[in-house]
Amino acid sequence: MNLDLVNKHQSTLNTAVKALHERTFFAHYPENPTPEIYGETADKEGREKYKNHLNQNFTELLQENPEAWVGQEESPYEQQSLGVKYPYFSVDTLVSRAEEAYHVWRKVKPADRAALLVETLERVKSRFFEIAYATMHTTGQAYMMSFQASGPHAADRALEAIASGYEEMSRFPEATEWEKPMGKYNIKLSKSWRAVPKGVALVIGCSTFPTWNTVPGMYASLVTGNPVIVKPHPKAVLPIAIVVAEVQKVLVEAGLPPYICQLAVDADDHLITKELAEHPKVKLIDYTGGTEFGNYIESLKGKTVFTEKTGVNSIILDSVDDLDKVANNLAFSVSLYSGQMCTAPQNFFVPETGIKVGGETVPYEEVVQKLADAVSGLVNNPKAGPHVLGAIQNPATLERVKESSTVKGKTVLSTCDFSNPMFANARTCAPVIYEVDATEKESYSRELFGPIMLIIKTRNTDQSIEIAKEMAMNYGAISCGAYTTDPTVKEKIMDEMSLAGTPVSFNLTGGIYVNQNASFSDFHVTGGNPAGNASFTNPEFVIKRFTWVGFREPSLS
Amino acid sequence: MNLDLVNKHQSTLNTAVKALHERTFFAHYPENPTPEIYGETADKEGREKYKNHLNQNFTELLQENPEAWVGQEESPYEQQSLGVKYPYFSVDTLVSRAEEAYHVWRKVKPADRAALLVETLERVKSRFFEIAYATMHTTGQAYMMSFQASGPHAADRALEAIASGYEEMSRFPEATEWEKPMGKYNIKLSKSWRAVPKGVALVIGCSTFPTWNTVPGMYASLVTGNPVIVKPHPKAVLPIAIVVAEVQKVLVEAGLPPYICQLAVDADDHLITKELAEHPKVKLIDYTGGTEFGNYIESLKGKTVFTEKTGVNSIILDSVDDLDKVANNLAFSVSLYSGQMCTAPQNFFVPETGIKVGGETVPYEEVVQKLADAVSGLVNNPKAGPHVLGAIQNPATLERVKESSTVKGKTVLSTCDFSNPMFANARTCAPVIYEVDATEKESYSRELFGPIMLIIKTRNTDQSIEIAKEMAMNYGAISCGAYTTDPTVKEKIMDEMSLAGTPVSFNLTGGIYVNQNASFSDFHVTGGNPAGNASFTNPEFVIKRFTWVGFREPSLS
CATH class of the missing domain: 3.40.309.10 (Aldehyde Dehydrogenase; Chain A, domain 2)
Known part of the structure; x- marks a missing residue:
């Protein structure tokens, strides 16, 4: 792995882990879309880049041999089709590529995975404005929310998941010497442990927060060594497609297969979510959306699932x-x-x-x-x-x-x-x-x-x-x-x-609202009522994605 | 709460938490039943105390108004009834008492709960030999295994669960000040968090390791603030009945209800496990035993379950x-x-x-x-x-x-x-x-x-x-x-x-065997295959027993 990336991002990771436990204000990605922070031309260029996607095939993904080009997004602001087409792959292709990538990705050390994933967020940062316009015209969010929620706030939630996963995978030693006094002699064992990723992960996105609600599960599964298939809502693909494309580029630069993180878009004539979710090789599922489908996801056997459904606030x-x-x-x-x-x-x-x-x-x-x-x-x-x-x-x-x-x-x-x-x-x-x-x-x-x-x-x-x-x-x-x-x-x-x-x-008044949950401080959803079984990002959100397995043998010393 | 207990046991707790993460050899309870450690008369007295239970009512429990006296244990060594009778309570009585105790116990601070529970183990330690004979004559284990598995090894597994639960409940701050710079002003919020116990817990024991396989779940639920109903196997009650009795005595000495930890014995003519497990107020279930019943337990809706079933080694x-x-x-x-x-x-x-x-x-x-x-x-x-x-x-x-x-x-x-x-x-x-x-x-x-x-x-x-x-x-x-x-x-x-x-x-040879798993070092069961979904004691074993809930309001400062 690229040691430069570890050096480059270690202090960000350490700061993020510390922030998780202090829970005071912390943000790595500035939420204010001002030229002072993001550059004079960032907004204009982002808008142009967004416009350049319209009525085009989205060709940035590194997933080979698409079976078709599909897309059904439309802008709530203009009530007309975006015309963006994405590569379509069958479920079997997606899962077998993920399964193959699993055996590469799981062998990358947690610290290397974490550093590489922070790098992907840095790349995504350069596209915050483009993602903002893509979010506006798929979700109907206003400009400011589109920028903040899909850009810096989502990136901070992703960083939170990376930090939490990295911390949990580092909480037990890779190896230790165990020496038990037996009176006349000692029994000595060399022990080691591996945090074994569970397998192919599926992340099912929603139509209203296509990156904010997707990246926590996506990055939580990735940092813990699981390959991810991102299945966005068919009406809100572009914002997360840009994120996945950036992840794939960083993976390939590091000599890793792009299939560690794939985009799975529904066919124009049928949805592929159930087929993906029920595939026996899919072991982890993150879901955001309505309660009925969420209950179906929770009822699937042999899967570890993380849901955010609906509630009555x-x-x-x-x-x-x-x-x-x-x-x-x-x-x-x-x-x-x-x-x-x-x-x-x-x-x-x-x-x-x-x-x-x-x-x-x-x-x-x-x-x-x-x-x-x-x-x-x-x-x-x-x-x-x-x-x-x-x-x-x-x-x-x-x-x-x-x-x-x-x-x-x-x-x-x-x-x-x-x-x-x-x-x-x-x-x-x-x-x-x-x-x-x-x-x-x-x-x-x-x-x-x-x-x-x-x-x-x-x-x-x-x-x-x-x-x-x-x-x-x-x-x-x-x-x-x-x-x-x-x-x-x-x-x-x-x-x-x-x-x-x-x-x-x-007693909230002024510029802070009950709707807002801050990364690194407010747990989003508790997991403790029917609105969802998972929480961004408590330890449970990451540790259920891998298994601690131990090995031991008599010490040679 | 009794501050003396916190002072008395804080260093034990700290040492245990440290041991969890170093995973080198650590045991708080000596496994060698020698007179040098446990006293010249300990074995003899333990055997006598065991014999004094035979053909008697077990009256040590502080659960009031039993509906009957029941018992069906017999010694595999003598193939005759022990004749010990335990108080019987209906499921509704057990659960309503537990529910009432929940609202007391959940308000005791985690550090106080942990100290109190360590104290219960110290009391149990004084009865290791009595428990050893009770284990021999219910499980058929030989003397040495009965002593070690049901005594010091079980107590160390319990301490491990206490330490892990205490650590996890202390991992996020009780309160903090959050201050977000907004440019011209700062938004200041006072935030606090509570680790909210999930509710009434049920621990279902097995016939072969009546304390070793019961105390991890029992202490994990207790330390995280959940009242526990211990339902032993009807053929192996006495060893864990002694443990529960000691827990109840310490609870009452601390001014708490004994119903925080209850013993639930099957009636002589019917088993009560399913009725307990299916009760809507029962939120947590720990189970050790056969796969068929374990799968039934795992299939129950609305419960958080921890299982150890069977495997093919x-x-x-x-x-x-x-x-x-x-x-x-x-x-x-x-x-x-x-x-x-x-x-x-x-x-x-x-x-x-x-x-x-x-x-x-x-x-x-x-x-x-x-x-x-x-x-x-x-x-x-x-x-x-x-x-x-x-x-x-x-x-x-x-x-x-x-x-x-x-x-x-x-x-x-x-x-x-x-x-x-x-x-x-x-x-x-x-x-x-x-x-x-x-x-x-x-x-x-x-x-x-x-x-x-x-x-x-x-x-x-x-x-x-x-x-x-x-x-x-x-x-x-x-x-x-x-x-x-x-x-x-x-x-x-x-x-x-x-x-x-x-x-x-x-490559194990000599005095160490594949069957043995050491507390504070070897995770027992991984949770990663059909032999069980839980592991003694990884973080998941304790954090699924409570929910992090946050509160915030504008700072007064």
């Missing part, structure tokens, strides 16, 4: 210092990327007796109005609305918003009409708001993916907590926001939501 | 320095506790062309004869045989040995007659040996629990390795012994068996 409103600030913060959270985030809040619990604001009680109705006004204000602010809301990735999400008017309750904001001044054809939708009584559980006990806010009237905060916990335990939750100035209530919320495996953000 | 004979030493070592391994160990070898692969001994080729037939002679020599040595073989725990094992004569092959040693001079009524059986051709896979591709040795004639060592790997991958393996003086063959065996998740002991 709650906001608990009890008492606040400044209701306007709270309403503005929550309006942003529910509007950000039009609610198409797994961390977006959906169920807002407000006691029928109102909430305390700086010692005074503000009635329930006024709280509802404040929230509605804050959402309207944000949506109708031309300097903010389009940049926060973005576009709607999937037409089915629009349908869902329309159907949500059947929720048993009172309509607060019902029109989702909203137009984007920069993209006349954009598929858009502003948040809708309904009031629901706490007794109408069937209305709010499922994820309504998209910009849908339900205000649930409860008897009191105790009931709010009880239902938020019940929802998380039964249907999953990835985030929870709570507003209280009462330490006893706060501790109760922490205790109850901890039993539901749900992280809680308290 | 291989010995690969290629080339040796001294065949007599090798044969003696292997004869011991196959005879130890009459093959009733999950690590006992069963399939001995010998090339039809013979093996190399110090450069000379020894023909296949001679190798077989050497092995048979070594077994006969051990069995017929009155100073060794009875102390190595012990007695047969289960009459079904004797039946299996008799049925093994239907193996398609040639009989080498067929009589299992063997009598124990100290116990005239002991249920005993000496090893039987059959030769099988490599083509007769159905004869050797399942575990034949008990003293059954199959010598499998292969084309060459490559085929031996190929079949040993195939057996391990398809039917599981917990150990593998290999004899080769060729470094290339050695590396091939390591590589191939590592892919089958099977540890390999090379």
Whole structure:
């Protein structure tokens, strides 16, 4: 292996491992897309490079002999096809190439694998802007989120997985001398251990966060020695195709087969995910997406699976210092990327007796109005609305918003009409708001993916907590926001939501939102409720990808 | 909590954590039952205490209001009932008491839990001899193994689980300040994390190693904050009942409920294991035993399970320095506790062309004869045989040995007659040996629990390795012994068996055997093949018992 790479990246790795355990702020990749950091021409060049992909075959991948060229992406901003075509390979070809690559990759030492993978991220960094435009026009995210989520934030999540895998594989010695006193003599054994990778890994991507939700599993499997087949959502391929292409280039430069990391694109006339997932040689599966398919993935025998499915996220409103600030913060959270985030809040619990604001009680109705006004204000602010809301990735999400008017309750904001001044054809939708009584559980006990806010009237905060916990335990939750100035209530919320495996953000106002999870500090998903069985990146996320096997023999000394 | 306990045991814990990562020899509990270490009267008193249990109710447990007194143990040495009766509780009583205790125990800090649990082991230490006799007369183990496996070795495995759980729960900070530079201002958040125990744990014991195979899961669940229900095999209750009683005493002394660790004994007329395992409140299950029931346990939905099932362990004979030493070592391994160990070898692969001994080729037939002679020599040595073989725990094992004569092959040693001079009524059986051709896979591709040795004639060592790997991958393996003086063959065996998740002991002769796995150094079971999904004690064994949940709010500073 290339020792230069190890020297080049060892301090980055060490810093990343340290950051994992300190959990203070750490980012290796700057999130601000300014010319000062990324260069004067970076944005312009990125946009051009993105445009150059349109209506072309994507020929950067080093996977030989494609069986066809396929692609079905379309821009939510322009509602027309990107026209990008990717090489298609049968499942048998993908898996047999991965299996062959496995026996090369597993023999590369963990430290070398880690260094090589950090190098791939450095290469990806040079394409952050191109990836940003590719993300915009596949997911519908606004520009800033596209840049941050698919670029630096994803790269930091990948680095986190590399660091964690590298650390876990280095936690036990490669070899040691074992000497047991037996009284009259000692028994001496030379022992050694290998962290044996489990085999071919499959990473199934989603349509809304094509790199952010894919790279943790992808890099976690790679660093632990498993070859990876990346199967993106057919509507969001380009951002991760660029990442895979960069990984392949670095692998080949190091004298390794590109098949250590392959892109697997669905055929235009059929999806290949199930065939891949059920292949007996596929041992590891990472999945992000809907619950139904996620449950199917979890039910497969003989696989180690890591899932992020869907959840019902709650906001608990009890008492606040400044209701306007709270309403503005929550309006942003529910509007950000039009609610198409797994961390977006959906169920807002407000006691029928109102909430305390700086010692005074503000009635329930006024709280509802404040929230509605804050959402309207944000949506109708031309300097903010389009940049926060973005576009709607999937037409089915629009349908869902329309159907949500059947929720048993009172309509607060019902029109989702909203137009984007920069993209006349954009598929858009502003948040809708309904009031629901706490007794109408069937209305709010499922994820309504998209910009849908339900205000649930409860008897009191105790009931709010009880239902938020019940929802998380039964249907999953990835985030929870709570507003209280009462330490006893706060501790109760922490205790109850901890039993539901749900992280809680308290009293957020200003420029930080419940939707955001920071690499190296916030575990993303806990694995402790039905929203998913895995967590970015706790030790479990990497150690389940390999097996410790020991060897011993009498010492020669 | 009792700060004295933390002070008393912190250095033990720190030493144990260090030992986990150095993996050199470490034992906190001396394995030698000499008067110098344990006191002049320890053995005698232990035997008397054991005898005092016979035909009595076991009243030491602090679980109140038993519904009945039950017990069905009998001594394999005397083939008569022990007559010990244990309190019986319904599954609902056990689980509701555990659930209540959960909310106390989970709030005790990990360091306090760890210290308290080390204290319980110190109390158990004072009863090692009593436990040894209880183990002899339930499992049929010989005296020395009963003492070592159920006493110091089990206590060290428990300490290992405590240390590992304590370490993993301390790997991330309880709280930190997170400060993100945003250019013109910083966002400051106070963050904290809790390692949240998953809930009620069930530990299902086996009949052959009632403490050794039970305490790792039991202590791993306890240290990570989960209340435990210990469900021993109905034929091997007393050894672990003593352990549970000591745990309960320490809990109550610390002001905690005894229901944090309960003993659950089967009714005399029905087994309660399935009802316990399927109870929705039971979240964690540790299981040791047969594959069929283990597969059922693994198939239960909504549980985190840790299994040690059965495997087909291989010995690969290629080339040796001294065949007599090798044969003696292997004869011991196959005879130890009459093959009733999950690590006992069963399939001995010998090339039809013979093996190399110090450069000379020894023909296949001679190798077989050497092995048979070594077994006969051990069995017929009155100073060794009875102390190595012990007695047969289960009459079904004797039946299996008799049925093994239907193996398609040639009989080498067929009589299992063997009598124990100290116990005239002991249920005993000496090893039987059959030769099988490599083509007769159905004869050797399942575990034949008990003293059954199959010598499998292969084309060459490559085929031996190929079949040993195939057996391990398809039917599981917990150990593998290999004899080769060729470094290339050695590396091939390591590589191939590592892919089958099977540890390999090379060239063992003298006083160390393939069956033995040392705490703090040898991972017991890898989790990487069908013999089990868990490993004593790798990080996965403890971290799957709790969930990391984070909290954050704007910093007040």
